[in-house]
Amino acid sequence: MDLNREASAIAESASEEIRALNHRSLPGHFKQPADVYAVAESLATLIARMPQALHQLGRAVQDFQDRQAIRMDDGSDPAERVACVAVALADAVRGLEAAQAAMRRANSPLAGMGGYFTADEDGDEVGEDAGV
Template sequence: MDLNRTPSQIADATAEEVRALNHRTLDPKAYAQPGDVSDVANAVSALLQRLPQALEQMEAGLGALAGRGAIRMDDGTDVQDRVEAALVWLADTREQVQLASSAMQKATSPLSHMGGLWEDDGADVEA
């Protein structure tokens, strides 16, 4: 874990890795076995479980900046109004991610019991 990067750099790297995953799995054949789907689902589940804390800490960081008067607006709007709006939407996002995390955990349950066919199963499986 490289903690010598800024929070923005870490978030950007995370977004780029998800982008790479999306590109790599455009072809469904990227998943050679059910276990591959399960492994990715478990990793995405872990990501979703960790995001609420990141969002909560963004809320705290924004609140601290606002509390010290360290924010200005470049569009002439009221700082406090915009901070409050951002905090509401961050909290809403956190709640929605928690719901997504719960759903993803449910998806990983059946996936964890799936395996590929044995060669002697006699089933013709197209690659």
């Protein structure tokens, strides 16, 4: 984990990694059902970590407001828009909490899924769990 980068660069990198995952998670890219589970578990962890980031964004905006360090491009008082940001971020957190619950429901049956093994040209089993 490289903490020497700016938060915006880290968020951009995370966004691009999800974009790459969207391409690599198309049907046909997974070798075994367990691979699907591994990705789903990692995404569940990602979703579980996001509320903290959103809370911290809200606190950062509120801190700027408290220090009177926000200038609106139209010259208006930023208080109403800061409140709007807080409400929207709270809504996003609630959505993520719902997503966390849904991922738990998805991951529970995924955890028990395995694939069938195939035989190589010598008749030996090959696959993720062959020989176990």
